[in-house]
Amino acid sequence: MGLIVVGISECRCSADKEASIVTYALGSCIGVGAFDPGSGVAGLLHFLLPDSRQDPARAEAQPASYADTGIPLLIRAMERMGADRRRIRVRLAGGAQILTDNAQLAVGKRNYLAARKLLWQMGVMVEMEAVGGTVSRNLGITVGTGEFWVQMRGTGGNDAGGTHPNETPIRRVPVAGAR
Amino acid sequence: MTEQLLQRDEVMAAELVGAARDVLNVMFFTDILEEGDECACPKPFPLQVRVSFSGDQAGEFRMAVDDVAAGSLAGSFLGTDPVTGPTAEETDQVMGELGNMICGAFLSRFEKEGLFALSSPEVVRPEEGELPGVHRGLELMDGFMDLRVYWEPQPQ
Amino acid sequence: MQSLRILIVDDSPAMRAYVRRTVQLASLPVKNVFEAGNGLEALEVVAKENREPNKLDLIFADLNMPVMNGEEFVTKLREDERDAKVPILIISTDATQKRVMRLRELGAQGYISKPCQPEMIRLKVQQILGEE
Numbered sequence: 001m002g003l004i005v006v007g008i009s010e011c012r013c014s015a016d017k018e019a020s021i022v023t024y025a026l027g028s029c030i031g032v033g034a035f036d037p038g039s040g041v042a043g044l045l046h047f048l049l050p051d052s053r054q055d056p057a058r059a060e061a062q063p064a065s066y067a068d069t070g071i072p073l074l075i076r077a078m079e080r081m082g083a084d085r086r087r088i089r090v091r092l093a094g095g096a097q098i099l100t101d102n103a104q105l106a107v108g109k110r111n112y113l114a115a116r117k118l119l120w121q122m123g124v125m126v127e128m129e130a131v132g133g134t135v136s137r138n139l140g141i142t143v144g145t146g147e148f149w150v151q152m153r154g155t156g157g158n159d160a161g162g163t164h165p166n167e168t169p170i171r172r173v174p175v176a177g178a179r
Numbered sequence: 180m181t182e183q184l185l186q187r188d189e190v191m192a193a194e195l196v197g198a199a200r201d202v203l204n205v206m207f208f209t210d211i212l213e214e215g216d217e218c219a220c221p222k223p224f225p226l227q228v229r230v231s232f233s234g235d236q237a238g239e240f241r242m243a244v245d246d247v248a249a250g251s252l253a254g255s256f257l258g259t260d261p262v263t264g265p266t267a268e269e270t271d272q273v274m275g276e277l278g279n280m281i282c283g284a285f286l287s288r289f290e291k292e293g294l295f296a297l298s299s300p301e302v303v304r305p306e307e308g309e310l311p312g313v314h315r316g317l318e319l320m321d322g323f324m325d326l327r328v329y330w331e332p333q334p335q
Numbered sequence: 336m337q338s339l340r341i342l343i344v345d346d347s348p349a350m351r352a353y354v355r356r357t358v359q360l361a362s363l364p365v366k367n368v369f370e371a372g373n374g375l376e377a378l379e380v381v382a383k384e385n386r387e388p389n390k391l392d393l394i395f396a397d398l399n400m401p402v403m404n405g406e407e408f409v410t411k412l413r414e415d416e417r418d419a420k421v422p423i424l425i426i427s428t429d430a431t432q433k434r435v436m437r438l439r440e441l442g443a444q445g446y447i448s449k450p451c452q453p454e455m456i457r458l459k460v461q462q463i464l465g466e467e
Contacts, residue, residue, distance in 0.1 A: 086362060109210065110320075117208035121258045125360045126454060205450035206353075257352060269349070276349040279399070280449050283428020287448070294433045297399040299346055 006031075006044045009065040013043035013077045017144035024138045026094030028108035030067070030115050030131070031139035032074060033091045034124075035146040036083035042143040043083075045074040049107065050114030067114035075122055088124050091148045092116075093139040095131040108132065191289060191313045195326050198284035199317065202277065207255045209320045218316025220245050220323035224306040226271070228278030232286060234295040237331040240282035242274075243306045248322025249274055275300035285328065338366035339464075340389060344377040344408065345397040345426075354395050354426065354456065361457035374403030378411060381418050391421045393460065396443075398427040398434070406441065413442045422463045426451065 006012045006023040014021055023031045023046040032045040045064055052059035052066035063069035075085060095112035112131050119126055130137060130150045138151040196214055203209050213219075224243035231239045244252070253265040253273035265273065279300045286295050312329035341358065345351045351370050358365055369384055369391075371377035377396070385391045394412075398405035405425060413419050422444040427434075430448030438446055445459045 086360070106210075113204065113208045113210060117255055120208070120255075120453070121261070123258070123356075123360055125362075125457070126452075128454075202450045205452055253349075256349065258356060272347065272349040276347045279347065280428050283399075283430075284450065287428070287430040291431060292433065293431050295429060295431070296404070297429070299399070299401050 004044075006046050008046055009048055009062045009070075011043065011045040011064040011070060011074050011077065013041060013074070013081055014143050015039065015041045015081055019143045020140055021143065022138065022140035026137045026139060027096050027098040028094070028111060030092055030094040030111045031137070032071060032115060032119075033093070033139050033141050033148050034074060034078060034083075034088050035141060035143075035148075036078060036087045037089070037146055038084055038087045039082040040143070040146075041078045041081045041083040042141045042146065043074050043078045044139070044141060045070050047071075047111070047115075050110045067111060067118050071115065071118040072122065075124060085122070085124060089127040090119055090124055091127055091139070092129040092131055093137045093150050096133050096135055096137070098134065098136075188313050191328060191330070192315055194288045195281075195285050195313060195328055196315050196317070198288055199281050199324070199326060202280045202284055203252075203319070206280070207252050207277070209252065209255065211317050211319060213318040215316050216314065218323050218325050219318065220316070220325070222306070224323075224325060225249075225304060226274055227303045227306040228274055229301045229303065230278055230282040231298045232282065232295045235293040236290060236295070236333070238312075239310060239329045240278070240285070241310050241325075241327040242278040242281060243325040244274065245322045248319055248324055251321035252277060252319075271302045271304075275302050281326065337392070338364050339392045340367040340369070340384065341365060342369045342371065342377060342380055342384070342391055342394045344371045344374065344394060344400070344405070346372050346400040347397070350397065350426075357453040357456045358460075360453060361460070363457070363460060373400040374405065374408030374411070376402075377408055378403075381412065381421070385418055385421060393464065394421055394423045396423055396425055398425060398429050398438075406437070409438065409441045409443055424456075424459055424463060426456070 002019055004012050004014055004019055004021045012021055021042055021044040023044055029046055029048050034043045047067050047070040048065045050067045052069045059066055059069050063073050092115055095108040097108050136153045140149050200211050225246050226249050227243040229241050249270050253270040256273045257265055259265045310327045310329050314327045317324040343351050343354050355368055369380050371380050396405045409423055424445040425438055425443050426447045428449045435446050444463045447455055447459055
């Protein structure tokens with residue numbers, strides 16, 4: 001039982017029904033929350049940057065720092081605990097534009113695109129996401145129920161209003177041209 | 180060219196880039212880093228996609244990409260293993276679909292009330308001929324892309 | 336949801352692959368996936384595969400296709416009493432208001448405009464099949 005806190009460039013998994021996994025202060029970073037309802041295995045990754053090629057030594061030492069090394073790490077760790085990739089449902093949070101508005105520095109967006117690309121490549125479906133804007137977010141999972149929650153700090157976010165004290169449900173994925 | 184037409188061309192160019200960004204972000208997981216009148220890529224492009232359209236407005240759309248962009252975009256769309264990558268046939272098929280999607284998204288943005296029929300995309304290797312009309316050169320996260328739209332003059 | 340039999344109609348092999356992959360990843364209980372490259376081919380598949388007790392559960396269809404386009408396909412399909420009930424989900428780049436309204440009138444159950452994320456396709460499938 002207890003609270004498992006995932007720091008920046010970390011990845012943690014659990015099947016303990018009494019546990020919750022949480023990560024704080026997702027700015028331009030992305031939190032990848034994952035849950036397999038079949039095995040009850042949950043996992044959470046807090047990655048910092050999109051592409052490990054920019055610092056292979058760091059990627060070796062801290063693979064959870066990058067989308068392209070961290071996401072496979074998360075999915076494989078869950079699979080080792082009995083999760084089935086085809087059942088895993090993922091929620092994304094973060095990817096905000098925290099720095100100055102410069103296309104080259106849009107790390108939040110790059111992180112978001114990298115996460116989507118990796119998950120599509122690995123055959124894992126994104127269920128919902130709370131991304132973009134200029135807010136800092138916290139992302140958590142209650143392992144026993146598979147419930148996700150997102151908290152926001154700051155302004156300019158586009159998440160839906162809350163239904164629980166201090167908590168907001170993850171909004172539905174915005175889809176271009178949805179009818 | 181009248182001022183009105185110049186303004187229309189500017190709006191058209193902005194919608195063309197907007198449509199491309201939308202398609203590239205959502206289904207190809209990449210973004211546009213730079214855009215300009217000319218592309219910093221060696222010509223001619225090795226691959227070009229042509230889509231002609233008719234209906235409330237007739238014209239032609241062309242998209243050209245370099246090999247780096249083609250391989251990367253096709254792999255992203257299909258979710259193929261980055262080591263093996265897509266086959267040449269798959270790459271051509273995905274580029275045809277990408278051209279079709281950008282053209283369709285552009286028409287839906289520029290002529291919201293319009294009704295169009297699009298031809299099947301035609302993939303040409305290498306790029307053939309210039310097309311008059313609106314043109315934008317794009318630098319993507321991987322490789323280069325060139326977009327052109329020709330709008331047939333409407334009878335007065 | 337029962338084991339599903341679906342048909343994907345698109346002249347683009349890349350787009351057929353995309354929809355097929357989405358359906359697989361979405362954990363939908365799919366039993367058979369049929370494919371067709373245009374409306375006419377699709378009508379042939381429907382004539383062969385939409386038979387009791389093995390009916391088709393859903394058709395994904397593009398609009399701009401050679402030989403027979405999506406609108407003509409929907410119109411023809413709705414003319415046949417036996418096949419008229421198969422739900423059709425249109426996935427097309429053509430998102431102009433006129434087009435969407437016309438497709439609704441012709442009897443398409445859903446419309447997704449490209450570009451679209453896979454979860455949108457899953458959501459629409461669940462809505463359409465859930466409504467049945």
